[in-house]
Amino acid sequence: MPLNKISMNYNTSRTRMIIPVYGRHIQQLVDHAIKLEDKEEKDKMVLAIVDVMGQLNPHLRDVPDFTHKLWDHIHIMSNFQLDVKSPYPKPAPEQFMEKPNKMTYPGDKIRFKHYGKGTERLIEEALKMEEGEEKQALIESIANLMKKHYLTWGRSSVDDAQILSDIKRISRGNLEVKGDIELIATKDISPRNTALSSSTNNKNRKKGKRKNFKQKKKY
Numbered sequence: 001m002p003l004n005k006i007s008m009n010y011n012t013s014r015t016r017m018i019i020p021v022y023g024r025h026i027q028q029l030v031d032h033a034i035k036l037e038d039k040e041e042k043d044k045m046v047l048a049i050v051d052v053m054g055q056l057n058p059h060l061r062d063v064p065d066f067t068h069k070l071w072d073h074i075h076i077m078s079n080f081q082l083d084v085k086s087p088y089p090k091p092a093p094e095q096f097m098e099k100p101n102k103m104t105y106p107g108d109k110i111r112f113k114h115y116g117k118g119t120e121r122l123i124e125e126a127l128k129m130e131e132g133e134e135k136q137a138l139i140e141s142i143a144n145l146m147k148k149h150y151l152t153w154g155r156s157s158v159d160d161a162q163i164l165s166d167i168k169r170i171s172r173g174n175l176e177v178k179g180d181i182e183l184i185a186t187k188d189i190s191p192r193n194t195a196l197s198s199s200t201n202n203k204n205r206k207k208g209k210r211k212n213f214k215q216k217k218k219y
Contacts, residue, residue, distance in 0.1 A: 030082075072088075076096065080093050127175055150162075
């Protein structure tokens with residue numbers, strides 16, 4: 001058959017799928033079920049379609065009221081035109097046209113955004129603890145975490161004194177940090193330095209291979 005006489009069926013020219021996750025074949029089966037006049041035959045076909053829908057999407061089995069959701073979906077896919085015997089009440093179209101409730105976002109501001117809200121909460125917990133080794137261990141962990149966040153933010157280096165100063169500022173001077181506290185070295189946690197070190201090591205390996213090759217080569 002000549003190419004110019006082949007009828008191409010593109011998705012853009014097909015009817016819109018209401019719930020695409022089930023695929024076009026399921027949508028076509030639902031459309032066919034709507035047209036069936038025999039009530040008993042229609043009920044059997046819809047039950048079969050619901051069963052296939054469940055098999056095609058096994059992940060929905062973890063959802064509460066799994067079967068109920070499938071029946072709601074088949075009614076939605078039929079534009080609520082299916083008149084069948086259902087184990088659940090037929091949903092009303094208005095039920096799915098309601099706007100979702102507006103999500104509430106935290107209104108409190110973060111003083112040091114590069115450290116994150118989690119760091120502030122850790123410092124708040126440290127303030128509640130009694131003085132001792134356990135509290136100092138937590139403060140040291142917080143300081144190392146802050147240093148990692150600081151370097152991840154886009155800086156290439158940071159002075160440990162800056163981190164300790166920021167802990168005092170976040171705690172409004174209420175958290176006492178010992179002066180002999182030791183933080184992780186910048187070269188061990190900086191993404192830039194790690195990448196640079198890896199790149200340098202790769203270059204050195206290649207140079208070593210070339211050198212060995214030249215030494216072994218004989219003319």
